[in-house]
Amino acid sequence: MTTPDSSTAQLADLFFRLGKRIRHRSAEHLAPVGLTPAQARALRVISHSDRPLRIVALAARLDIVPRSATAVVDALEELGLVARSPDPDDRRSVLVVLTPAGTELLQQLRDTRRQAAEDLFLALSPTDRAELTRLLVALHDATDPTC
Template identity: 55%
Template sequence: MADMELTELFQLVGRRFRHGYARLLEPLGLSPGQARALRVLDDAERPLRMVRLAEELRIVPRSLTPVVDALEEAGLARRQVDPANRRSTLVVITPEGRDLAARARDARRQAGGELFAVLSEEQREQLRGLLSLVDAQFR
C-alpha cells in the first residue's frame, strides 16, 4: 500500500507540474510537446534526422510529424533533405525557434520553481538526489 501511495503522489505532483508548465507555455503559442522538440533541437550540435528526433523525444516517428508540422508552420523549425542521405529528412531549428526554446526553458524553470517553492533549498537538493538515483537505474 505504501508503494501505491508514493506512485500516486508522484503522478499527482507530475500532473501539477505539467498543468503549470502548459499554462506558462500558452502565451508563447507552444504545447509542451512542441517545447520539448524545440529543446532537443536547440541542444543538438547539428540538425537532427526526423527518426533521431523521435528517438530523443521517446515517441514513434509518425507522432513526430504533426509536431514538426506545427513548428514549421510557426517558423520555428524547417525540414531539409539530408545531404548525406537524400532519403532522410533533417529538422533544422530557426533563429526564432532558438529564441522561443530559451523562453520555454524559462517557463519550465518558473513552473518548477512555483511547484517546489514550499521546499527549502536543502530539501530540493535531497529530492533531486533521490530522483536522480531512481532515474539512473534505467539508463
Template identity: 50%
Template sequence: MNAPDDTAEQIAALLDGIVRRQRRVSKQDLDVTHGQLRVLRTLDHADRALRLSELANQLGIVPRSATSVVDDLEAAGLVARKPDPDDRRATLVALTPAGIKLLSTIRRQRRDAMVSLIERLSPTDQTDLLRLLTRLSSD
C-alpha cells in the same frame, strides 16, 4: 503503517501531480502541445539537425507522426527543414531562433515554478529532496 505498495502509489501520485503542474505552468500562454515540446527538446539535445527518421526513432514514434508534428512546428516558425547534403532523399530538421527562444522561455518558466514550490522547504529539506531524487533517478 502504510504498505510499500501504498507508499509507492502515494509517491507516484504526488510526483505525477508536480510534473503536471510544471507542464501546465511551462506552457502557459504558449501555443505548443506536449508532443511538440518533446520534438523541440529532442532537437535541442541533439545539438544538430536530425533526419526525420532519426527524430521519430528518438521519440519512439512512427515517422508519419513525426512528420505531422514537424509540419505544425514548421508552420509556427519553430523548426526548419532543409535537404540532407549527404542524402538527397532525406530531410533534416533543426530548431529556428524562434524555437530556441521558446525553449528558453519554457525552461525559465519551469525553473521559476519549481523555485516557488521548493521555497516552501527549508534549505536542509531542499538538499535532502535533491539527494533523494538524485538517488531515485540514477540507473
C-alpha cells in the same frame, strides 16, 4: 499502519500527481505562444542535438512514430521555429534545425519552466529541497537509463 506496499503505492501516486501538476503549469505557459507540450518537447530534443536531426531520429528520441514527428515538425515550421533541409547523405530524408526564433523561444520556455518549478518547490525549505534532490539523483542513478 502503513505497509511497504501501500507506502510504495502512495509514493508512486504522489510522483504522478506532482508530475501532472508540473506538466499542467508548463502547458499554461505554452498556451500563450501557441505551442503544445509535444511541440515544446520536440524543440528541446532538437536543441540538444549537436547536428541537424533527421525526422526519423527525432521520432525515435520522442518515442513516437515518424508520421507523428512529421506533423510536429510541420507545426513548428509553420510557426517559424524550425527549418527543414534535404539530407545531403540521403535524398529521402529531411533534416530539421532550430531557427533563431526557435532558439529564442526555447530559452523563454526554459525560463518559464524553471520559474514554474521554483514556484512548486518553494513549499520546501532549502534543506528539504537539497534532501529531495539527493534522493532523486540516487533514484535516477540506480534505475535503467533507457526507461
